[in-house]
Structure formats: structure tokens, C-alpha cells
Amino acid sequence: MPRVSRQSGWRIARVALLLALAALAGAVALTACGASGTTASGASPGAKAVTITAGLPKDASTEPPWNGRFVQVTVSAPSPEKMAASDWHAFVDGKERLLASAPNILPYAPGAATVAFVFATPFTDFVDYRFRVVYAPQGGKKVQLAWLYKWAP
Numbered sequence: 001m002p003r004v005s006r007q008s009g010w011r012i013a014r015v016a017l018l019l020a021l022a023a024l025a026g027a028v029a030l031t032a033c034g035a036s037g038t039t040a041s042g043a044s045p046g047a048k049a050v051t052i053t054a055g056l057p058k059d060a061s062t063e064p065p066w067n068g069r070f071v072q073v074t075v076s077a078p079s080p081e082k083m084a085a086s087d088w089h090a091f092v093d094g095k096e097r098l099l100a101s102a103p104n105i106l107p108y109a110p111g112a113a114t115v116a117f118v119f120a121t122p123f124t125d126f127v128d129y130r131f132r133v134v135y136a137p138q139g140g141k142k143v144q145l146a147w148l149y150k151w152a153p
Contacts, residue, residue, distance in 0.1 A: 050135060051076040052145040059150040066149060068123035072116040073133045073145055080105060080113035084137070090117040091132040126151050 054074040057066040071090055077083065085102035098120040107113040115133070123129065132146040 049076075050078075050140075050143050052133065052135065052143055055131060055133060055145050055147050057149055058147070060152065061150070065151070066123075066129075068119075070116060070118045071131050071133065072114055075113045075115055075135070076111060077113065078111060080107045080111065083113070083115075083135070087135055087137045088115055088117070089134045089136065090119075091134070092119075092123065093130050094132075128152075 052073050052075055056072050057063060060066070071092075075083075083105050085105060088103040088105075089096055090099065090103070091097065097117075100118045100120045104116040104118075105113055106116065115135075117133070128151055129149045130146065131149060132144060134142060134144040136142040
């Protein structure tokens, strides 16, 4: 019959506490990954929420300067792989811009994707830009995210 001492009980409690702290830290890290940026949401035709959680580029003071060629958004959706590229639109300074190809919808996790827009003509002026990305599915609610890109801090 195995002998259980008071000391082994403390060891089990310490290991359990360490495992609980590691699980909590992992959950916080996963939540932080999807929670950056501004949120805009609406209902898709299936009545499940589509949310645009972040947009890039943010601004020149927090990341390398924008190359004038692309914008991208991070999306939370029930089935991002079923989203149609034709439902996505990118605007710069209030005007929809011609793209080099259809928006690229790149699922990276269940219920999450990055949508990238590559412009046909790059923007080369060193000025502030106002971006707006819109997801407007046929028969569904429009979801959008707008942000200002500042060249100067």
C-alpha cells in the first residue's frame, strides 16, 4: 500500500497551482491576440456575428512605414472560409480603390481570418490616410472598420 505523506500533498497542490496559472496565462494570451484594434460588428445572413477586430497599417510611430501597397484586417466569423471576396471593399480617403486582385481571405484559425487588399496603384505621398474596409454580404448586415494612418507621431 502506497504511503501518502503531508509533504507529497503539498507537492501535488503546488503542481496543480502551477498548471492552473499556466492555463490562465495561455487563455489571456489567446484573448489578447484577437482583441487588438477597434471592433465593428454586425449580423451575417446566418444570424452569427462577423466582427472586424483590427486593421493594418496602424501608424508610422508604432510600426514600419506603410509601403502604400496594401491594407489588411483581422476578422472573427463563424465560417471565414465561406466569405466571398466580392463582399469585401477597401476605401482610401473616402474612395473605393482598384485592387490588383480580389481580396485575399486567409483563414488562420477556426472562426478567424486575415483579409488582405493589394492596391493596383501604390500610394506614394507621405501624408495621413483614412482607411475604411467594408464587408457587405448579399442580404446581410454591413460590417466596417475605419482608421486613420498617421505618417508623423
